[in-house]
Amino acid sequence: MAAKTRPSALVIAPTAVLLIASAFLIFVSSHRLRSSRDLVVHTHEVIGTARLLFSGIQDAQTGERGYVISQQPEYLEPYREAVARIPQLVARLRELTRENPTQQKRLAELSREIDNKFAALATTIEALDRSGFEAARAELMTEAGREAMLAIRRTIDELIADEQTLLASRTAAVDETEWRTLMVAIATMLAALFALAIAQLLLVRRNSQLRRAQADAALKAGLLQATLDHTREGIAAWDAGGRLQAFNQRFFEQLELPQEFAARGTRLDAVLARDAERSTSMLQSARARAGQEPAGEDAMFHGRIGQRTIEIGAHPTGDGGFLFSSIDVTRRVQAEEVAAQAQKMEAIGHLTGGIAHDFNNLLQIIRGNLDLLAPQLAGDAKASDRVVNAIAGTERAAQLTRQLLAFARRQPLEPRVVNLGRMMTEMADLLRRTLGERIEVATVIAEGLWNTLADPAQIENAVLNLAINARDAMPDGGKLTIELANTSLDAAYAAHQADVAAGSYVMLAVTDTGTGMAPAVQARAFEPFFTTKPEGQGTGLGLPQVYGFVRQSGGHIRIYSELGHGTAVKIYLPRAAHAAEWTGAEPLQPVEGGSETVLVVEDDVDVRAGAVDVLENLGYRVLQAGDADQALELLEQSAAVDLLFTDVVMPGSIKAAALARRARSRFPRIAVLFTSGYTETAAVKNRELDADAQLLSKPYRRDDLARKVRAALAEAAGQARMDGAAFAHLPLEGGSRQAPDLIRGEPGGNELPSPHPGSSAAN
Structure with missing residues (x-):
């Protein structure tokens, strides 16, 4: 055995040394070639950046002159973009030429020239804005701008000329290195051929070992x-010759390839040709991406085949072949899309809710002052009309904020157990009158329809919104169908929807025969202010308001639509086990004033001043404070305070809830009325108000404030009478009645209970 091994070693060892030496030479040559090419690329980048710089300066000049001629602000866009981009390009040139002192010096000069040029441009624009066209024209006629531009052109031309000289020398170096690399490669190839010849001789001697290895390979x-x-997963592996070597049937089934391809020896070219017939060639895309990934990492490509999403993996094998894998990821992609959409809508909801809150405070200042101003202008008809128009404007603005709060799920709801069948029957005539004669309205109500828990007014508003959208989608007329049915959403459905809980629901579907929606429109349909209607015909808040109401009510909403076939919007509201309640509107109480003492606590000076003026006009004695600390001082100094009217959000460490509790410790029978730019629902959800707290949402009218104050005072008086009756019926101990323990919390505490449990809150 040793005798057989020695000749092999004598041949293999020199061959190995030769190959290693050749490989080293190839490596060195390749490194030099790569370095030379990098220098060429670097030079090209310097030249390209210099040209971009000059182009940007020309764009700035073009924008400036376009603006001077047209005096239209949009013509300044190229100028503004150039102002932002030029410093970046100059900085990039400095970085690229940092090892070239000549170019660095030239760039310093170029920077000064550019500054002069842009100063001239800015002077012209300022002259136009300040003194008009003739002044700007006079600035343009000066030689400063032209000379600056000539200087810039000359400097950039010199810079590019130097770089082109460098480019020529570096290109020559690349050519020389390539020739040397080719020679080394040829030598290496000859060495490899020699090694292959020796290996062939060795293989012949080991045929018996090969046969045994083949048997073992067949088993494996x-x-x-x-x-x-x-x-x-689907698997398919092609060798370096493009022949199929290993596979399973699942690969061809998932990619919907003909079964005749599922055979050893199938050419990769044939499979790629069939795959290329799709709108997106999945295998070719994955293969191309594999060349862009770092060595050892798979290239993944997602594509759609029919209704399924297939993930294709491509990995080059060591022998020059390709290994492809496939897996059906439809469910995973659907779940990710649903989760991403839910997160986006939640983020937009937080943003719109905050905007509406701040806007309500501004509206309150405007509306309060208008209410106070109106009686003073009773004798001036024209001024009174203007005040009325302004008040109407604040009402429209308040409606806008209510729509924003509806989308953000912060609108005040009054949920009741209702039967949607009866509601839709009553609404049918209203819808027919609203939609017109060209729209046929049909209702389909399932027998034994369950009740649901929701705000009747918001349900009507949602159906009306959807009906109006449907009408606009049927300009030539059509049919609107309102369908009601019982349904159950199971766990399998809920698992693929981020915002759905499995359970029993009442489905309300509004279907039209209109133009339908494109998938891109469906994806954005619930976003605030997104609309496809012409300007002035839609606010983009109708569907978002419906979406917010449904989600706030614990429901689910989906849109099904096809272009040219119509749209169906399905609302799922949770089933209610109780009987339907009467939904008639309660009559408004008359506006009354009073003589009680009211403490107004509001950190916004303008809002506080408006509330104080309204209350004083209603006859109340009013105290005012800018924060909780001032309010507590006034409470200590006052003989009696009948009502605390406080904003929920206030600066300082003492919040509205704590202020209310401490006010009751001073005046146990004091009434508490909160106000906030958010709504009661939002405050309750954030645990800032109890569910039955008295809250007046901003912006409010004079009459709203008057009614709420009387209601809060009446509730406090009623609670006081109930407490007195309870005290009168306490058993006698030791010959005297014992007062009930009014202390909240631990015995011996110093906080008194609220007359009604829902009076502590903050926004």
Whole structure:
């Protein structure tokens, strides 16, 4: 055995040394070639950046002159973009030429020239804005701008000329290095051929070992095929010659390739040609991406085949072949899309809710002052009309904020157990009158329809919104169908929807025969202010308001639509087990004033002043404070305070809830009325108000404030009478009645209970 091994070693050792030396030479040559090419690329980048710089300066000049001629602000866009981009390009040139002192010096000069040029441009624009066209024209006629531009052109031309000289020398170096690399490669190839010849001789001597290895390989191949057939992924491997070597049926089934391709030896070119017939060539895309990934990492490509999403993996094998894998990721992609959409809508909801809150405070200042101003202008008809128009404007603005709060799920709801069948029957005539004669309205109500818990007014508003959208989608007329049915959403459905809980629901579907929606429009349909209607015909808040109401009510909403076939919007509201309640409107109480003492606590000076003026006009004695600390001082100094009217959000460490509790410790029978730019629902949800707290949402009218104050005072008086009756019926102990323990919390505490449990809050 040693005798047989020695000749092989004598041949292999020199061959190995030769190959290693050749490989080293190739490596060195390749490194030099790469370095030379990098220098060429670097030079090209310097030249390209210099040209971009000059182009940007020309754009700035073009924008400036376009603006001077047209005096239209949009013509300044090229100028503004150039102002932002030029410093970046100059900085990039400095970075690229940092090892070239000549170019660095030239760039310093170029920077000064650019500054002069842009100063001239800015002077012209300022002259136009300040003194008009003739002044700007006079600035343009000066030689400063032209000379600056000539200087810039000259400097950039010199810079590019130097770089082109460098480019020529570096290109020559690349050519020389390529020739040397080719020679080394030829030598290496000859060495490799020699090594292959020696290897062939060795292989002949080991035929017996090869036969045994083949038998072992056949056994392993069978095991490999059994493994492939039982994996969830589709697998197909082609060798360097483009022939199929290993595969399973699942690969061809998932990619919907003909079964005749599922055979050893199938050419990769044939499979790629069939795959290229799709709108997106999945295998070719994955293969191309594999060349862009770092070595050892798979290239993944997602594509759609029919209604399914297939993930294709491509990995080059060591022998020059390709290994492809496929897996059906439809469910995973759907779940990710639903989760992403839910997160986006939640983020937009937080943003719109905050905007509406701040806007309500501004509206309150405007509306309060208008209410106070109106009686003073009773004798001036024209001024009174203007005040009325302004008040109407604040009402429209308040409606806008209510729509924003509806989308953000912060609108005040009054949920009741209702039967949607009766509601839709009553609404049918209203819808027919609203939609017109060209729209046929049909209602389909399932027998035994369950009740649901929701705000009746918001349900009517949602149906009306959807009906109007449907009408606009049927300009030539059509049919609107309102369908009601009982349904159950199971766990399998809920698992693929981020915002759905499994359970029993009442489905309300509004279907039209209109133009339908494109998938891109459906994806954005619930976003605030997104609309496809012409300007002035839609606010983009109708569907978002419906979406917010449904989600706030614990429901679910989906849109099903096809272009040219119509749209169906399905609302799912939770089933209610109780009987339907009467939904008639309660009559408004008359506006009354009073003589009680009211403490107004509001950190916004303008809002506080408006509230104080309204209350004083209603006859109340008013105290005012800018924060909780001032309010507590006034409470200590006052003989009696009948009502605390406080904003929920205030600066300082003492919040509205704590202020209310401490006010009751001073005046146990004091009434508490909160106000906030948010709504009661939002405050309750954030645990800042109890569910039955008295809250007046901003912006409010004079009459709203008057009614709420009387209601809060009446509730406090009623609670006081109930407490007195309870005290009168306490058993006698030791010959005297014992007062009930009014202390909240631990015995011996110093906080008194509120007359009504829902009076502590903050926004």
